Amino acid sequence: MIHLGLADTVLVGLYFVAVLIVGFRSARREKRNLDEYLVAGRALTLPMFVATLVSTWYGGILGVGEFSYRYGISNWVVFGVPYYLFAILFAFLLAGRIRGTNLYTIPDKLELSYDRKTAVLGAILTFILTTPAAYVLMLGVLVQLMFGLDLTLSVILCTLLTTSFLFVGGLRSDVYTNIFEFLVMFLGFAVILPFAYAKFGGLDFIRSHVPALHLTWHGGNSLQFILVWFFIALWTLVDPAFHQRCYAAKSGKVAKWGILASILFWFIFDFMTSTAGLYARATLPDLQQPMFSYPLLAEITLPDVFKGLFYIGMLATIMSTLSSLALISAISFGRDILCKLRRDDQQVQMQRYTQIGLVVSAAVSIVLALIVPSVVRLWYVIGTAIIPGLLIPVVTCYFDRLRVSAKWAFLAMLLGWLTSTVSLIYGLLTGGVEGPHYFFGVEPMYPGIAVSLIFWIFGRLSEGERG
Numbered sequence: 001m002i003h004l005g006l007a008d009t010v011l012v013g014l015y016f017v018a019v020l021i022v023g024f025r026s027a028r029r030e031k032r033n034l035d036e037y038l039v040a041g042r043a044l045t046l047p048m049f050v051a052t053l054v055s056t057w058y059g060g061i062l063g064v065g066e067f068s069y070r071y072g073i074s075n076w077v078v079f080g081v082p083y084y085l086f087a088i089l090f091a092f093l094l095a096g097r098i099r100g101t102n103l104y105t106i107p108d109k110l111e112l113s114y115d116r117k118t119a120v121l122g123a124i125l126t127f128i129l130t131t132p133a134a135y136v137l138m139l140g141v142l143v144q145l146m147f148g149l150d151l152t153l154s155v156i157l158c159t160l161l162t163t164s165f166l167f168v169g170g171l172r173s174d175v176y177t178n179i180f181e182f183l184v185m186f187l188g189f190a191v192i193l194p195f196a197y198a199k200f201g202g203l204d205f206i207r208s209h210v211p212a213l214h215l216t217w218h219g220g221n222s223l224q225f226i227l228v229w230f231f232i233a234l235w236t237l238v239d240p241a242f243h244q245r246c247y248a249a250k251s252g253k254v255a256k257w258g259i260l261a262s263i264l265f266w267f268i269f270d271f272m273t274s275t276a277g278l279y280a281r282a283t284l285p286d287l288q289q290p291m292f293s294y295p296l297l298a299e300i301t302l303p304d305v306f307k308g309l310f311y312i313g314m315l316a317t318i319m320s321t322l323s324s325l326a327l328i329s330a331i332s333f334g335r336d337i338l339c340k341l342r343r344d345d346q347q348v349q350m351q352r353y354t355q356i357g358l359v360v361s362a363a364v365s366i367v368l369a370l371i372v373p374s375v376v377r378l379w380y381v382i383g384t385a386i387i388p389g390l391l392i393p394v395v396t397c398y399f400d401r402l403r404v405s406a407k408w409a410f411l412a413m414l415l416g417w418l419t420s421t422v423s424l425i426y427g428l429l430t431g432g433v434e435g436p437h438y439f440f441g442v443e444p445m446y447p448g449i450a451v452s453l454i455f456w457i458f459g460r461l462s463e464g465e466r467g
Helices: 006-028 034-042 046-056 061-071 074-079 081-101 106-113 116-130 133-147 151-200 203-209 223-232 240-248 252-283 290-301 306-342 347-371 375-396 406-430 445-466
Strands: none
Touching: 006 151, 006 306, 034 151, 034 240, 034 347, 046 151, 046 240, 046 252, 046 306, 061 074, 061 133, 061 252, 061 290, 061 306, 061 375, 074 081, 074 223, 074 252, 081 106, 081 223, 081 240, 081 252, 106 116, 106 306, 106 375, 116 240, 116 306, 116 375, 116 406, 133 151, 133 290, 133 306, 133 347, 133 375, 151 240, 151 252, 151 290, 151 306, 151 347, 203 252, 223 445, 240 252, 240 306, 252 290, 290 306, 306 347, 375 406, 375 445, 406 445
């Protein structure tokens, strides 16, 4: 299905070597303290901030290819617009406040605002939310497609390669590899579009070879379907990668303007990926597996060398997200769960526990990727179960007027999470071939958020009565 020439294979091999060199060399610059390991010394400049945030937030490239192939420019509406809107909201409402705390993680803020019990529960949910199983699977599938390796071997090798330098370098290694991957991912998609235009033609060719609905904003989907993705995009407000980058920024101003600048780069990249998806649909109308639309478009469009550049662009897009999520997941498990439960606040121990967390995160991701071999399902299940628990307690804790007592914050988090999770499990267990059957036909995220909001309102009302 995929053929890599010698030059392409060499380029891909050099890319992997370059990632390791950048990751381990940047680790050597580290001063071996907790600030360096967890938040890169809080020294991210605007260009560094933008490069690491853009590359970290855009990892699901095969899923984007599948959606673009199926629904055309609706990809921009579903996977672009809602995230731009919530990122703008994050920039103006949260970025400066987060940086001003001088903390390290979301659970740190939960403990400061509420109590240790709420912080540990928040850390557990953050660990689950950031477990990079979907990206481990995606990277493993892409490498399997390129080299014909067994999927299990591919998943294990890719996970080890992408996380090994984090063990010694932490966020600083992650940031420097992200900068390199940022450049490569844009180069990869900048390569394929001119070749596609020269070989097949421009907008007239696309219009005449794709279904008419592919050029509409909705892509043939219902308004309800589109709105669901706006709710899923609430993920942005509690996304640990956004919070971590803000903690690591040089200032609140860098965090705010870095997010706004990142939106521009996401817009450009969305344009390139959506256009490539339309070319794939126009030239390969009968694909059995639309997830492979980008690799197969490259097969019929690009000559050697340029094909290799495109493949490493896709690899960089996935790997940048995988490494960042693996590190955050490791911090959540090691520092925010183990250290808080053991009440061990020594910096050396925190870093050691984080390294243990990295091993655990990698192992859990590999197991989940092999047990649930569906990227979309992993995204859906994890996001649906976890976001309702985190959303309201995390966002409101940055605003004194919105904050509730520790008891109500814990209940809002716990019961919001349990409501969505129980509804999700019930729907999956009782559903048939036509799909899950949820309570009253309602997506699990909605009752989860509603329950969390109700307990937060109870908390506000009870405190108002006491006041």
